[in-house]
Amino acid sequence: MTLSGFDWVVALPKGRMMADAYRIFERAGYPLPAAAGERELWHAGEGVAVLELRGGDVPTYVDLGIADVGVAGRDVLLEAGRELYEPVDLGFGACRLSLIRRPGDEGPVRRVASKYPRFTQAWLRSRGLVADVVKLSGNVELAVLTGLADAVVDVVQTGSTIRAAGLVEVEVLARSSARLVVNKSALKLKRAVLRPLIEELRRATRKPEG
Ligand SMILES: Nc1ncnc2c1ncn2[C@@H]1O[C@H](COP(=O)(O)OP(=O)(O)OP(=O)(O)O)[C@@H](O)[C@H]1O
Numbered sequence: 001m002t003l004s005g006f007d008w009v010v011a012l013p014k015g016r017m018m019a020d021a022y023r024i025f026e027r028a029g030y031p032l033p034a035a036a037g038e039r040e041l042w043h044a045g046e047g048v049a050v051l052e053l054r055g056g057d058v059p060t061y062v063d064l065g066i067a068d069v070g071v072a073g074r075d076v077l078l079e080a081g082r083e084l085y086e087p088v089d090l091g092f093g094a095c096r097l098s099l100i101r102r103p104g105d106e107g108p109v110r111r112v113a114s115k116y117p118r119f120t121q122a123w124l125r126s127r128g129l130v131a132d133v134v135k136l137s138g139n140v141e142l143a144v145l146t147g148l149a150d151a152v153v154d155v156v157q158t159g160s161t162i163r164a165a166g167l168v169e170v171e172v173l174a175r176s177s178a179r180l181v182v183n184k185s186a187l188k189l190k191r192a193v194l195r196p197l198i199e200e201l202r203r204a205t206r207k208p209e210g
Pocket residue numbers: 013014015016017018053054055056072073074075076093094095155156157158176177178
């Protein structure tokens with residue numbers, strides 16, 4: 001495959017944010033080609049190529065310049081720690097990264113499990129706390145329930161997962177929503193394409209007055 005023939009390349013997360021991402025580009029006047037088959041990894045439209053990725057891989061593709069722009073949750077961007085231009089809050093995918101414990105557990109945190117180990121480590125450091133951070137890949141609430149860790153840092157949206165597990169949200173560490181991210185050199189080299197795109201996405205996400 002070659003991407004050099006396209007005016008711009010966009011990296012989209014293929015999970016829960018995918019449908020909203022397509023919708024916002026469409027509303028901005030940039031309808032993206034949809035996948036023809038379920039296992040299609042990328043697809044081409046007029047002047048644009050769409051890469052379908054795991055959410056956590058979007059910052060990597062944009063930072064390394066394979067994609068010019070991408071859509072990623074702020075939670076993912078905080079974890080990735082890459083230098084990306086983040087010009088538009090797209091307004092969907094709202095959630096928070098929170099510290100979760102057993103009810104009544106108030107002693108010092110000694111071991112924290114998370115899908116967000118870098119973010120968790122940075123937060124601990126910013127508080128002057130020292131604890132082991134264990135990276136897990138999913139269902140992290142189980143880590144507290146089984147005693148693997150005495151706290152977890154995880155995404156909370158409705159709160160039903162932690163409620164069902166009998167756990168409590170002790171503190172909100174960061175708030176997240178979907179962001180447009182842009183490769184900094186692409187912004188200069190493809191200015192004529194990317195500036196209007198950013199402007200239209202801003203307009204499309206702006207809340208109506210009143
Ligand atoms: N309840 C939730 N659980 C997980 N992520 C959520 C939730 N609510 C909003 N989000 C946002 O959605 C993003 C995940 O969207 P994505 O489209 O990548 O889904 P995914 O494919 O399920 O994720 P992954 O690639 O990690 O499996 C998160 O990074 C977060 O910003």
